[in-house]
Amino acid sequence: MRPRIKICGVTSASQAEAAAEAGVDALGLVFHPNSPRAITLSQAVEISRAIPAFVSVVGLFMDPEKARVNEVLARVPLEMLQFHGRESAAFCRAFGRRYIKALGMSGGVDPMTLAGEYEDAAALLLDSHAGNRAGGTGEVFDWQRLPQALQRPLVLAGGLSPGNVARAVEQVRPWGVDVSSGVESAPGVKDPVKMSHFINEVHRVC
Numbered sequence: 624m625r626p627r628i629k630i631c632g633v634t635s636a637s638q639a640e641a642a643a644e645a646g647v648d649a650l651g652l653v654f655h656p657n658s659p660r661a662i663t664l665s666q667a668v669e670i671s672r673a674i675p676a677f678v679s680v681v682g683l684f685m686d687p688e689k690a691r692v693n694e695v696l697a698r699v700p701l702e703m704l705q706f707h708g709r710e711s712a713a714f715c716r717a718f719g720r721r722y723i724k725a726l727g728m729s730g731g732v733d734p735m736t737l738a739g740e741y742e743d744a745a746a747l748l749l750d751s752h753a754g755n756r757a758g759g760t761g762e763v764f765d766w767q768r769l770p771q772a773l774q775r776p777l778v779l780a781g782g783l784s785p786g787n788v789a790r791a792v793e794q795v796r797p798w799g800v801d802v803s804s805g806v807e808s809a810p811g812v813k814d815p816v817k818m819s820h821f822i823n824e825v826h827r828v829c
């Protein structure tokens with residue numbers, strides 16, 4: 624089965640349109656203020672209007688206040704939430720939306736220990752979290768270290784690019800792949816050619 628493809632951190636309507644045109648399944652809007660891909664509420668509203676039916680809109684947060692998530696949800700039609708910090712499962716499920724929980728493959732904590740906590744997650748996203756940065760790093764981790772017995776669908780992330788995604792899909796067979804910096808021309812600027820190349824590479828091996 625073909626893995627679902629999410630492109631995270633679009634910062635303009637034209638980038639979202641180009642990704643949809645290329646065949647993406649989901650687009651991520653980043654609400655973590657320290658990211659070069661962070662957008663304002665008005666930008667998020669404008670971008671979400673440009674996203675056609677059957678492309679999911681995912682809101683990315685990292686250790687947000689509950690009030691901030693609710694403020695975003697009141698304005699932006701997010702289908703799903705993606706949490707990249709130390710949010711508990713109770714926090715992740717508090718908004719009446721399905722959620723993806725990101726877990727880091729660097730550091731001392733075994734992702735399997737954490738994974739058990741998020742039994743209602745729509746997927747678990749495994750990312751390198753290199754240098755204690757929780758995403759958007761462009762760093763690959765050793766895919767051999769992925770837990771074999773994950774109870775939820777696996778989304779593979781971290782340093783994916785048009786050059787390595789086919790190998791990643793063949794080796795890991797994830798439910799989905801998520802990419803941010805690997806399809807950019809500069810931080811926060813998605814490149815239509817790279818997005819299209821990335822998606823075509825996934826299709827090529829499925």
Ligand SMILES: O=C(O)c1ccccc1N[C@@H]1O[C@H](COP(=O)(O)O)[C@@H](O)[C@H]1O
Pocket residue numbers: 631632651653655658659660683685707748750757758759760761762780781782783801802803804805
């Ligand atoms: O994209 C960001 O800026 C970001 C910031 C904080 C947390 C997560 C972020 N993005 C997510 O990081 C992974 C991997 O990114 P990359 O492909 O290695 O650049 C991906 O899941 C993004 O959704």
